[in-house]
Amino acid sequence: MSEVDRMLAANAQGAPQPPAELPARPGRGVAVVACMDARMDVYRILGLEPGDAHVIRNAGGVVTQDTLRSLAISQHLLGTREVLLVHHTGCGMQGADEAAVLDRIEQVTGTRPDWAVQGFADVDEDVRESVRRLRECPYLVATEVRGTVYDVTTGKLREVDAEG
Secondary structure: OOHHHHHHHHHHHOOOOOHHHOOOOOOOOEEEEEEOOOOOOHHHHHOOOOOOEEEEEEHHHOOOHHHHHHHHHHHHHHOOOEEEEEEEOOOOOEOOOHHHHHHHHHHHHOOOOOOOOOOEOOHHHHHHHHHHHHHHOOOOOOOEEEEEEEOOOOOOEEEEOOOO
């Protein structure tokens, strides 16, 4: 049985509260941009419940064009006004070599991606850069943008001074 089959079977055995009972608009008016790392349970880390926030995840939690698209929709159609970035220690994107990653994908698939990998050297600096991108984006209306680093060893969240 594949892992996807196991997940579908688990859902069939005991489906959680249907999302239809919750409004589409996040109850706490916040959007979270986080890394996709499987060690991070963003809802538990931030004390969130289903329906509280939009959670946008990608490799590194970096601010990509699709992240900006999702945040613009979150803000303009669904009323969020705060954004919290959650990066973390021990991230696979830290130290990722742009050319090497793209070369590897091209070697395996025969096609070179047209998107940037967006690896980074320093997690705090990457949080600052992501905060800057969000604050400078002309079509976002967030009243507050803050960045954090989650320590995968201690489970603690540390806020990063956006000014450095």
